Structure formats: structure tokens, C-alpha cells
Amino acid sequence: MSLFVDGRVTRVQKRVEGGKLPGMNHDTPLSPRPLHQLCDGTRRVLTQAQLRARGVSGAETGERCRPGGPWQQLLPGVVLLHSGPPTGEERLHAVLLYTARERTVGVPAQPGADQPPVSSYGEAMITGLAALALHGFSAAPPPASLEVLDVLVPRLRRLRSTGCARIVRTSVLPVPEQIAGVPVAPVPRALADAVAGLDDAGAVRLLLTEAVRGGHCEPAAVVRELTGAKLLNRPHVVDAVDSLLAEGRALAEARLYRMVREYGLPEPFWNVDLRLPGGPHLGVMDAYWPEQAVALELDTRAPRPGRRPEDEAEWSEYARRREHLERLGVTVVHLTPRKLRDALEQQAAVVRTALMAAADRDPAAYVVVRPR
Structure with missing residues (x-):
């Protein structure tokens, strides 16, 4: 350079x-x-x-x-x-x-x-x-x-x-x-220091968006630095972070679709709502293979301490939902945007292993699959 x-x-x-x-x-x-x-x-x-x-x-x-x-x-x-x-x-x-x-x-x-x-x-x-x-x-x-x-x-x-x-x-x-x-x-720290001196909401949004679109870092890393710098009490920064997380999810979903097709995985049901017959809601999954009872969830959320009191409740609910599905015999594969970005082939192997292991497990409970 x-x-x-x-x-x-x-x-x-x-x-x-x-x-x-x-x-x-x-x-x-x-x-x-x-x-x-x-x-x-x-x-x-x-x-x-x-x-x-x-x-x-x-x-x-x-x-x-x-x-x-x-x-x-x-x-x-x-x-x-x-x-x-x-x-x-x-x-x-x-x-x-x-x-x-x-x-x-x-x-x-x-x-x-x-x-x-x-x-x-x-x-x-x-x-x-x-x-x-x-x-x-x-x-x-x-x-x-x-x-x-x-x-x-x-x-x-x-x-x-x-x-x-x-x-x-x-x-x-x-x-x-x-x-x-x-x-x-590093980019996340440099972003936090740059945002600390910017009052222009448009400029903040442009920088955060480029960080994700340009592949410089994941949203979670940026949010951690902004949290540490106590910048999430500024409305224009909060709005930019919401857009950043949405941008990160869209990119992660695109990588997930590419992983399934490039590495020859069976086509799943995309973006589905799982329920027990006549029973409670079990959760929304990004992908589900009903024959193997394997569910995949992208974790594109980033903890934002001090901004939303319901964050802790959200994480607790996530853990409870996952444990419930596994008790019903549904294997939950948890992937992050960073893993999909840095090790796509390895993540495809993780999913393939979970699908192959279904033959050695007891049959899962019947689950109703509905489009999200």
C-alpha cells in the first residue's frame, strides 16, 4: 500500500x-x-x-x-x-x-x-x-x-x-x-474512536455499514467496542447500530445459502417456525431438515449492555428454547456470521455431520413446520 x-x-x-x-x-x-x-x-x-x-x-x-x-x-x-x-x-x-x-x-x-x-x-x-x-x-x-x-x-x-x-x-x-x-x-476500536467524535448520523451509518459490507469485521465486534466506549446512549449511534445488525444478518444469510449449495448439502426448509402439534411455539429457525430433525440458527445478535434491560431475558429465552428442542430430539446447530465468513467449508462439515448422525439417534418428536 x-x-x-x-x-x-x-x-x-x-x-x-x-x-x-x-x-x-x-x-x-x-x-x-x-x-x-x-x-x-x-x-x-x-x-x-x-x-x-x-x-x-x-x-x-x-x-x-x-x-x-x-x-x-x-x-x-x-x-x-x-x-x-x-x-x-x-x-x-x-x-x-x-x-x-x-x-x-x-x-x-x-x-x-x-x-x-x-x-x-x-x-x-x-x-x-x-x-x-x-x-x-x-x-x-x-x-x-x-x-x-x-x-x-x-x-x-x-x-x-x-x-x-x-x-x-x-x-x-x-x-x-x-x-x-x-x-x-483494529477496525472495531478505530470505529469506536471515530464515532466518538462524530455527531453526523449519516456519517456514522456510512462507516458502520462499510465495516460490515467491506468484510472488515463482524457487527458483534463493533457493538462491543461501542458499548465499552459508552456510545450507545446516543440516539444516532443506536439507530446506526440497528442498521448495522440488519446488514450483518443479510450478509450472514447469503453466506448460509451459498454454503448449502456449494457444498452439496440437502436443501432445508428456510426460515421456519417450529411448533408442537396443538402445542406451544418452539422457536424460529433459519433452516430445518425435517427428515433428520436438524435445526440451524444464525446468531447475529450482539449484546448491548445498558441499552435494553430485556437483553438478559432474551439470552435466557434462547438457551431455554434450545434445551427444549434438544429434549424433543431436535439437534440444534448454532452458527455465527464470523464462522460463516472465515470457515465456510468447516461449517458445512459441521452441518453435514449433524445430518449424518441423525441415523444413530432415537426418532425425534413430531414437529409442525410453518413458514415464517
Whole structure:
């Protein structure tokens, strides 16, 4: 993935060719590595500690960052090694270096390396809208157009938001994903941080919908993060979540239909209501094979603690219904959208096994099957 490439790289490389700082009045080389190897390609952002490690004193850095000078200070302790507007990628690296500047005396990996180690930026990672853009969301604006970039850090870090860096704290850091050398929060966490700063219901709905349609994550993971961020008390977020869950169910049902046909399973009765003859309602199932007495249920619900008091009752009712069906001799296969997305063939084998095992079971009670 290429990020924010501009046409200024070659000009900077030419100006610093030979290992000299552009515009310096002496020929003292920087050691152990010439500075042009640090500011070519995408790495033209360094901390003052990194510059000192390369032989550039604080006074020299300050002089070069004066108005009209060849460098500029993007954030406290973070220097851009040219005078033009920073690219989107340079801003991303700048905010990461700002959060970890006291820990990054060394130099991040150079362009061409596989990926810089996560420790290059401490525990910090990009989150919010910028992270979603890096994950490939079309509904998220590119980092270059964002006024501020959200950076996720441990709760106890003593940092303040400044300039283009907005600090987001958490007591539990997720495992970051590396995208083009940038540590990025996983999609569910990035979504929660982005939604926290959005009041536009349409924008929230677009982001949540793209997360599911684009296959980035399952609705349940998003709802868990929104719950943890205490965002489900906002009406426009609740409405977007309802649409998200409906979107997730439609996609899961489509995968279920494909699984049955692609892997040669017997055609079931789809979306049926099961009842005892003249008796109570047993439950609604997504698929039912009456000859084998095998029922399949998709679990596309996501717990939303604090939003609906009836959630606990709903889960208790689900467990009671399943136990009742199994006492009647009906095998209930429980599938989740994530399993269907990530392991369709394996889930087909689970269903096939349940169908084949019917021959070894006692006959099930007679069940009335009605269309939903």
C-alpha cells in the first residue's frame, strides 16, 4: 500500500546528496549514517533526540526551524526535514513520534525494510478516522485532509493533545495492525474512536455499514467496542447500530445459502417456525431438515449492555428454547456470521455431520413446520 507520495522526495535527496545537511556552512559529516539516508523516501520526520544522535545539536535544529528556514517543527520535539507542507504520511509519523519521542532515540527502519518494529513508536497507534482510511474505508477522509489525527496510547501516559495530534487514552491497548509501516488500531476500536467524535448520523451509518459490507469485521465486534466506549446512549449511534445488525444478518444469510449449495448439502426448509402439534411455539429457525430433525440458527445478535434491560431475558429465552428442542430430539446447530465468513467449508462439515448422525439417534418428536 502506497501512502501520500508526492514529488518532493527527489528534490530533497538531491539537496542532501553527499551526506551534508542542506544549507549548512560546514562540511562536518554526520555519523554513523549520513542524514540523507534518514530523510529520503518517507522518513523526513525525526525527533530532536534522533537528530542529536546523528550529530545535530539542539541549537542547530532551532536555527534551521526558524521562520524561513529549511526545516520546521511540526509538534513539540518533532521536526520535519523540509520547509514545505507535510504530506499525510509525514503527519502520521509525526504524531506517532510525538507520543513516543522520549523513547525513540534510535532511528525508525528505513524505506525498503520489511516493516519497522512496533517499538519504534512505543505502544502508540493511529486510531479514529485516520486509521479507518488506512484500513481502506472509502467513507473515511484521507489523513492528509484531517485537521487532527487520533493516537491511541496507554491511559497513564502523560501527554496532551496539541497541533495535529489528538491523544486518545485507553486502559487496555488492542494489538495494532501494521499498514505500510504504521501501527494502526483494529477496525472495531478505530470505529469506536471515530464515532466518538462524530455527531453526523449519516456519517456514522456510512462507516458502520462499510465495516460490515467491506468484510472488515463482524457487527458483534463493533457493538462491543461501542458499548465499552459508552456510545450507545446516543440516539444516532443506536439507530446506526440497528442498521448495522440488519446488514450483518443479510450478509450472514447469503453466506448460509451459498454454503448449502456449494457444498452439496440437502436443501432445508428456510426460515421456519417450529411448533408442537396443538402445542406451544418452539422457536424460529433459519433452516430445518425435517427428515433428520436438524435445526440451524444464525446468531447475529450482539449484546448491548445498558441499552435494553430485556437483553438478559432474551439470552435466557434462547438457551431455554434450545434445551427444549434438544429434549424433543431436535439437534440444534448454532452458527455465527464470523464462522460463516472465515470457515465456510468447516461449517458445512459441521452441518453435514449433524445430518449424518441423525441415523444413530432415537426418532425425534413430531414437529409442525410453518413458514415464517
